[in-house]
Amino acid sequence: xxxxxxxxEKVLYDLFIKYKFTNEKAKxxxxxxxxxxxxxxxSHGINRxxxxxxxxxxxxxKINAEAEKIASFGSIERWDGNQGxxxxxxxxxTNRAVELAKKHGMGMVALRNTNHWMRGGTYGKQAANANCVxxxxxxxxxxxPPWGGKESRIGNNPFVVSIPREKGNVVLDMAMSQFSFGKxxxxxxREEKLPYPGGWDENDNLSNDPKKxxxxxxxLPVGYWKGSALSMVLDMLATLLSGGNSxxxxxxxxxxxxxxxxxxxVYPEVFNDQGLQQKLIDEIIDFTHDVEPMKKNDKIYYPGExxxxxxxxxxxxxIFINESIxxxxxxLSK
Amino acid sequence: xxxxxxxxEKVLYDLFIKYKFTNEKAKxxxxxxxxxxxxxxxSHGINRxxxxxxxxxxxxxKINAEAEKIASFGSIERWDGNQGxxxxxxxxxTNRAVELAKKHGMGMVALRNTNHWMRGGTYGKQAANANCVxxxxxxxxxxxPPWGGKESRIGNNPFVVSIPREKGNVVLDMAMSQFSFGKxxxxxxREEKLPYPGGWDENDNLSNDPKKxxxxxxxLPVGYWKGSALSMVLDMLATLLSGGNSxxxxxxxxxxxxxxxxxxxVYPEVFNDQGLQQKLIDEIIDFTHDVEPMKKNDKIYYPGExxxxxxxxxxxxxIFINESIxxxxxxLSK
Numbered sequence: 001x002x003x004x005x006x007x008x009e010k011v012l013y014d015l016f017i018k019y020k021f022t023n024e025k026a027k028x029x030x031x032x033x034x035x036x037x038x039x040x041x042x043s044h045g046i047n048r049x050x051x052x053x054x055x056x057x058x059x060x061x062k063i064n065a066e067a068e069k070i071a072s073f074g075s076i077e078r079w080d081g082n083q084g085x086x087x088x089x090x091x092x093x094t095n096r097a098v099e100l101a102k103k104h105g106m107g108m109v110a111l112r113n114t115n116h117w118m119r120g121g122t123y124g125k126q127a128a129n130a131n132c133v134x135x136x137x138x139x140x141x142x143x144x145p146p147w148g149g150k151e152s153r154i155g156n157n158p159f160v161v162s163i164p165r166e167k168g169n170v171v172l173d174m175a176m177s178q179f180s181f182g183k184x185x186x187x188x189x190r191e192e193k194l195p196y197p198g199g200w201d202e203n204d205n206l207s208n209d210p211k212k213x214x215x216x217x218x219x220l221p222v223g224y225w226k227g228s229a230l231s232m233v234l235d236m237l238a239t240l241l242s243g244g245n246s247x248x249x250x251x252x253x254x255x256x257x258x259x260x261x262x263x264x265x266v267y268p269e270v271f272n273d274q275g276l277q278q279k280l281i282d283e284i285i286d287f288t289h290d291v292e293p294m295k296k297n298d299k300i301y302y303p304g305e306x307x308x309x310x311x312x313x314x315x316x317x318x319i320f321i322n323e324s325i326x327x328x329x330x331x332l333s334k
Numbered sequence: 335x336x337x338x339x340x341x342x343e344k345v346l347y348d349l350f351i352k353y354k355f356t357n358e359k360a361k362x363x364x365x366x367x368x369x370x371x372x373x374x375x376x377s378h379g380i381n382r383x384x385x386x387x388x389x390x391x392x393x394x395x396k397i398n399a400e401a402e403k404i405a406s407f408g409s410i411e412r413w414d415g416n417q418g419x420x421x422x423x424x425x426x427x428t429n430r431a432v433e434l435a436k437k438h439g440m441g442m443v444a445l446r447n448t449n450h451w452m453r454g455g456t457y458g459k460q461a462a463n464a465n466c467v468x469x470x471x472x473x474x475x476x477x478x479p480p481w482g483g484k485e486s487r488i489g490n491n492p493f494v495v496s497i498p499r500e501k502g503n504v505v506l507d508m509a510m511s512q513f514s515f516g517k518x519x520x521x522x523x524r525e526e527k528l529p530y531p532g533g534w535d536e537n538d539n540l541s542n543d544p545k546k547x548x549x550x551x552x553x554l555p556v557g558y559w560k561g562s563a564l565s566m567v568l569d570m571l572a573t574l575l576s577g578g579n580s581x582x583x584x585x586x587x588x589x590x591x592x593x594x595x596x597x598x599x600v601y602p603e604v605f606n607d608q609g610l611q612q613k614l615i616d617e618i619i620d621f622t623h624d625v626e627p628m629k630k631n632d633k634i635y636y637p638g639e640x641x642x643x644x645x646x647x648x649x650x651x652x653i654f655i656n657e658s659i660x661x662x663x664x665x666l667s668k
């Protein structure tokens with residue numbers, strides 16, 4: 001079914017107000033969940049709302065908790081999320097990293113004890129809209145084996161890089177797993193194989209059979225040993241800089257919570273050549289766009305281009321929402 | 335043949351002195367090339383010396399050029415490498431990023447017009463030895479197709495993350511290609527297939543046949559579309575922050591030169607809990623080490639662990655050097 005942006009936002013706002021969030025927080029979260037859906041990322045937008053409410057009801061997300069600064073030195077700060085909602089904490093910390101960047105050229109906030117930020121690209125866009133470059137990442141519960149290991153002990157630790165661009169921001173938002181379990185499940189539902197291996201089957205063989213992968217929940221890291229190593233160092237950075245929980249500690253909880261994140265922003269306008277910078281970014285995009293595709297009529301994209309296209313389409317045609325998700329949300333709102 | 339660390343360093347020092355480098359630069363470069371070889375990374379150590387000399391002779395590397403600061407704001411600076419030797423420029427910029435981090439909590443140097451830094455991990459180690467966390471990256475000439483494209487238009491853009499650790503620094507040093515062309519060539523020489531696809535054959539099919547991949551020089555990005563996107567944003571960051579050349583511009587040169595790099599350092603000791611930080615890093619390493627391996631007697635490694643092991647072995651048994659490379663270097667030294 002198609003629902004308008006206004007209606008989604010209104011229903012979510014009312015839902016969050018019902019759950020006793022402040023007006024400001026309810027508005028922010030309704031907007032972020034709706035925007036992600038509008039950008040074509042329903043998996044971390046509207047579809048995630050019922051689970052978010054479940055985590056509130058289980059006490060994992062503290063409604064009135066506020067992230068607060070606990071240490072600072074020059075351009076870097078350490079914050080504690082106090083188990084507040086991930087979206088609110090992430091928005092605040094991105095905003096603070098932008099402020100620090102505008103003051104010092106670059107800034108960093110390391111955040112501990114926060115909750116799932118939903119779509120990482122949200123904060124990449126936020127930084128880019130404030131004319132900052134950003135590098136952001138989070139740790140997660142374990143869902144991939146470290147390279148060579150049998151059991152999931154490392155997280156898919158989403159990693160975001162964004163670059164402000166007049167003709168459309170560049171936003172990379174990638175998890176360290178080749179395919180998310182959500183995507184793998186979509187293939188299962190369509191009874192299709194993955195186009196490339198996405199995890200291990202129960203006999204420890206790499207597989208592109210969604211059913212076999214889902215039976216063990218061991219996702220394949222991007223680039224095999226390379227993504228495994230990258231996942232580990234992101235966990236180390238987020239944990240040591242925030243003084244927070246590692247994937248190891250998070251694994252001891254029933255529900256993924258009290259995770260650690262890093263927000264780095266750079267303000268490139270201090271070099272006073274924004275015109276040149278924009279030209280250089282466009283040069284890279286033009287060079288890659290201008291390549292002959294391997295498959296006829298295929299197209300090469302820059303990171304963030306497809307979600308901008310999805311957004312334009314959704315704004316024109318309306319936003320498709322899974323009916324059972326929408327009904328669940330309406331029920332929760334009552 | 336086995337050569338001692340002292341002998342390698344002495345021969346390289348004399349070679350660089352012969353090529354009119356200052357005493358200080360000859361010493362530094364001899365040490366860096368030797369250390370990389372000692373760490374088991376001969377491909378970017380001793381084996382790379384003849385090509386380095388060739389690039390000097392072709393005027394691509396300027397012997398007397400010095401990297402200089404061209405702009406700064408708070409904790410970030412822009413430097414121009416003036417086509418000096420990559421090792422000297424990279425060492426200087428890492429050192430400067432460390433200084434900025436110790437003053438501001440974190441610091442960044444964006445460097446343009448530099449040359450190949452050889453082994454990126456060198457500077458990760460340098461930062462870690464100065465008690466800083468580092469995130470470093472460089473762009474390169476194009477050697478991978480952007481995802482879906484026929485022609486190589488993106489670089490394998492090595493990316494380094496390092497973390498100071500008492501029991502052995504953590505150093506991730508990964509290029510964005512699944513296998514380097516050097517590695518692919520090693521498989522070709524041994525007449526073996528790659529264990530996983532490493533590039534495209536001439537019919538645009540992914541292949542694990544080194545001969546077929548080498549015939550077209552189109553390496554596979556780590557994680558397919560994901561590494562392609564990551565490569566692009568690293569190129570964008572290095573180019574826009576330094577105001578330097580992108581992979582697109584570098585592609586117009588016969589030899590890879592005047593490339594762009596970024597050095598970010600963070601000084602986590604400002605939070606005054608180094609003991610806790612060390613414990614947290616060890617916790618992550620212990621958790622991943624402690625997993626049952628998929629293959630019997632296999633072992634899980636943290637990033638940097640194997641090069642530390644190679645170093646220990648080489649220090650004990652002597653450093654194996656390819657004889658023809660060594661003879662080439664001796665000839666160049668005459």
